[in-house]
Amino acid sequence: FFLRLESKLYPWLHLNRQTSFSMYDGFEGRGIVICAGNGQFEYLISSVQAIRRLQPKMPIQIFHMGPKDLSVERRKYITEMTNDIETVDIFEILDNEWMHLGGWSIKAFSILASRFKEVIMIDSDAYFLRDVAELFEDPGYKLTGTLYFYDRTLFPNWKKGPNWMRTFLPIMSSFPPTTRMFRGLSMHEQESGVVVVNKGTRLLGLLATCKMNSRWERSMYTYDNFYGDKESFWVGYEMVQEPYAFVKSYPGVIGEREEYPLKNDGSQPQTVAVCGTQLHLDYLERPMWWNAGLMRNKNSRDRRILDFGYWMAG
Template sequence: MISLPRSPVAKLVIGLLVIFCLIAYNLQYQSSYNRESWNTPGGSYQDQDQYKVGGSKERRPVRSFKVPKNLHLTHDIAIPYDIPPWTQEDTDLLDTTMGFHLKTELLKNEYAKTENVANNPGKINFAELSKAERVYKSLWNHIYPIYQGLSGRDRDRESTLYEMAKTRPEIDFFMRLEKRLFPWLHYGRRTSFSLVRSYKGRGLVFCAGNGQFEFVVTAIQAIRIRIKSSLPIQVYHMGENDLSNERQKYLRDMASDIEVIDVTQTLDNDYMQLGGWAIKPFAMLASSFEEVMFVDADAYFLQDPAVLFEDPGYMATGALFFYDRTLFGGIRTGSDWLRSVSPLLSSFPPTSRMFRMVSAHEQESGVVLINKRTRLLGMLATCKMNSKWERELVSYKVFHGDKETFWTGFEMIQEPYAFMRNYGGVIGELRPDNDKSVCGAQLHEDHQGRPLWWNGGLYRNKNSRVYRYLQFDYWMTGGGHQKHRERLTNDPDGMKDVLRDLGLTSPSQLKQEPKDAEWDFGESCLAGAKVNQLTQLEKNLANGYVGIDKIARIDGEKMNQGEKVNPRMHDWNAV
């Protein structure tokens, strides 16, 4: 046995050494805990991502998502952090005092259907929500294989899973967490598993009320009659008061393979309380399509939309988004908010225009593709941002409507996604006083740089209420490749990282790509890049949509006057 010194001074020295060692150990442990707590508790990180600090080994979160070679040339890819898999240690933790506090923390913000959360806005805490969604992701990936292994129909499987929850704390926690996060899901079903197993095939989803009726008629007939696409179509609305029965019947009758569906019959609208833009992600979620392409009512294609299901960025990630125009730089509201609620972000945000304060907007949500078989969790997180209180108290105040909720929803739960590289361009006609400017609607290109679709309708400038039909002859790209110039101009602090990544020593060594074209937002004109002419086929398609729109508006006006209109009386192919 070791004898301790009896001298008071020696005892004091030894005591101080012990205290110092305990403090040092605690600081090291806390540092490691703070890093690891960015992800879900109880998870493990891959050894390949370990690094040494002060001679000790610590671990960082991992990004294992692999990007196909050369995809970065045509797309910007968000590589997420891995959410550690749920383990037996995590399940064991749930039955401890720490587990009790964890569950209390993650479940505490649930609100009732009839509750007016505006009276208690503190219940909507996106920082806590992001943590809860990442724990949910780990649990979902753990429990779905269990569900798949059960026998019987989905109703039987859900009943069995509920029985299992009585003795398995992780299943019970999952059920309660899903109910808290996504309460609108449990409408005729008990879990998200039965919903995801119901998805099949590919298709297009539109949303329309009475106010968008003429737009959606033109958009659908453009696809069916002009493009001759055979993709099935579903049109979602929020009940008869949103889209009248007469207009519903018109849409069903006007072309083949069109369903008209009330979203509130699939998801619980007492929680969603849908209105305006918010219906879009919920319609995508409710759709029976496994691979779903949302299309705005005033969006029009120059190619068969089916080509997007074969897009390399979509095939690699399961989610494809398009950039908005580059407008209103110098605003940091969105980037500051996202940093504050989710300190662990994918590889995309730091390179985005929003984070570099080049543009206030990042995404244009006129066309969105999501594979719900592989990216259901990103879809759920996006819907959460558009639910009643989340959108009114937070997300629609931070962002302009639903646009940014798609990619930021994927960030909240850390799912991969792809942006088509080119920024929003323009399609239309030359500016009368400047033949180097193209004016009209917002154009988007495919991954090969060819005109693909545009958003904003058929008018010269709907923002300024100029409702003259456009003459579609020209287009101009919005750019999207000169990120080094933008970083140099807008983020001097990040230049050292850029230079290090490229192996350079001075900003003067950077290859400066041509400056992007710039918008005159008031006039809806773009200048500063090459003026391109549409092909004759593209001109015929685009200008032919005007004829369809004229018929749709005449029929819409007749309905407003109480007349019954049969869409089959028209020879749409002759328009």
């Protein structure tokens, strides 16, 4: 019965294995997971270099989607650029016939497919200012076996996501009603650029998150009601009533100092602002990492490097 149930719920698990137990038994140690294809290669290289300057020993797995997603030449470059790093084709571990992975959806599955028991999943354009291993010392992670970061407050009065959650979660923990999303303050709650999971204690919630990022679930429900994968992490754990934790600080900004007069005639004191990219703090409110790469605007043809001289807490 349980084998049939698992096959129905998580059919992508059963590539060269009968049950999830064989995968679970293979998890060991701590490590870093990054998803990257050819399009993310330039971000990946500098991100890994930044990680290695602060954390020289923790093993790294780079996940890609099939042989064409990341070229042979780039895979070779990655494996030679630093110690204890490898590239992994996720389709050799999980069955893509059921996942149909693309874009954001690989992220949750890469955590599941990694050989590590305790995983720090990092976006290819995320850059760390501190040792990534410090994330394992967060009190929330120690308590729950998971750690998430808040996203910026953006697009208020958005009801679609919370209303959808109420249709299939008649009973929730005390957390959802306190979120900015449920209070109508923001469309986004979680930033999924960095996710920490202990699969030894919190595998069931991760499986639920992967389910939300599977082919049919994401196209028909998850990505229609949320912006991509980001909310699927905490909502997946909410679905199976497993505990999860967010870092106890909201994001800030890191970048360049700007001054704006309040009036055109300059009669009012100037407003000082920091303009740049989203910065995330640790539980002690120290700058930990930022996302969106090194460019002032990674989506612009202007390739100017951002001056990371100033930061401001959110």
